Amino acid sequence: MRTGYAVAAVCAAGMFATSVHAGDTAGNIVGTLFGRTSASVTYGPYLRFEAGPSATDLSDANWLPPGGSDPRVFFDFADQDSAFVGAAVGFDWMNGFRADVGLVSAGEVDATGPWSYAVPADPGPHASITDARVRTTALMGNVFYSPLEQRGVNSRVQPYVVAGLGFARNEMSDWTRSNPASSNPVRSFAGDSSIDLAWSLGAGVSVQVTRPGQHPVLLDLSLRYYDFGTAEGGTTPIGGAGSSVPREGLQVDRSDTVVTIGVRVPLKRY
DSSP states (O other): OHHHHHHHHHHHHHHHHHHHTTTOOTTTHHHIIIIISBOOOOOEEEEEEEEEEEEEEEEEEEEEOSSTTOOEEEEOOOOEEEEEEEEEEEEEOSSSEEEEEEEEEEEEEEOOBOEEEEESOOOOOOOEEEEOEEEEEEEEEEEEEOHHHHTTOOBSEEEEEEEEEEEEEEEEOOEEEEOTTSSSOEEEEOOEEEEEEEEEEEEEEEEEOSOTTSOOOEEEEEEEEEEEEEEEOOOOEESOTTOOOOSEEEEEEEEEEEEEEEEEEESOOO
16 A cells, blocks of 8 residues: 555656656756756745545554453554645745644544454453544644755755654544453443654655746645554443443554645745
8 A cells, every 4th residue: 555655656746747847858858857947936934735645554552451460452453544634834945945834634544453462462352342433633843855956956846855743632432342252242431532742754746836937836745654643542431330441441553654745835926
């Protein structure tokens, strides 16, 4: 899945570059991409919007059952596809560096699966998670570096790398554990939300689709990896007084590999 996204990103970057410079010949395409077609001035504040598909990985899912001698039980949650959107406000110094602060939303995903193993080892059978959902929003600060722009190449196509750091709010819905071998085969617990550190790394290409002299509009194509930390469910039983309370509720680490197409619009015209 992630390999497919990377291939798609490379192909899309090539299509963007070709569309911007459709009139260039094969003999001068390299020169055109890196300097013969000048970009407009983009110095100053800007707005940025992005959206795209995401491959979500839910790892290290586990809970600590009520019994004092019960082992910690780990679950096998499947990777999933979801959607990703974001909006940011930033500043472009037009010297190879720009930075912005924005909100991103990673789509709601199913957080269910069978038990996998226990620590300390125990043959079970143990409960599986049969109902739970996770949704994530994050406030991210991002720094972008364009090496060609730093070298003074004023091209309408600029590759870049990006790093981000921020805080994620991970929300888990009410969740249910099921174990047919138990005297109480189905038990549900309240959901919860938590704040965790989030970080991101990625690369992309920026293409200015307007011509010099016009108010610049840029398309950003990026491939990024996000680590959103841990989502944690609550321990309050639902639908039954006297239900056993887990020592720790369901928790799972969330990360997303995201391909986005974004629109970046400088707020000043020079």
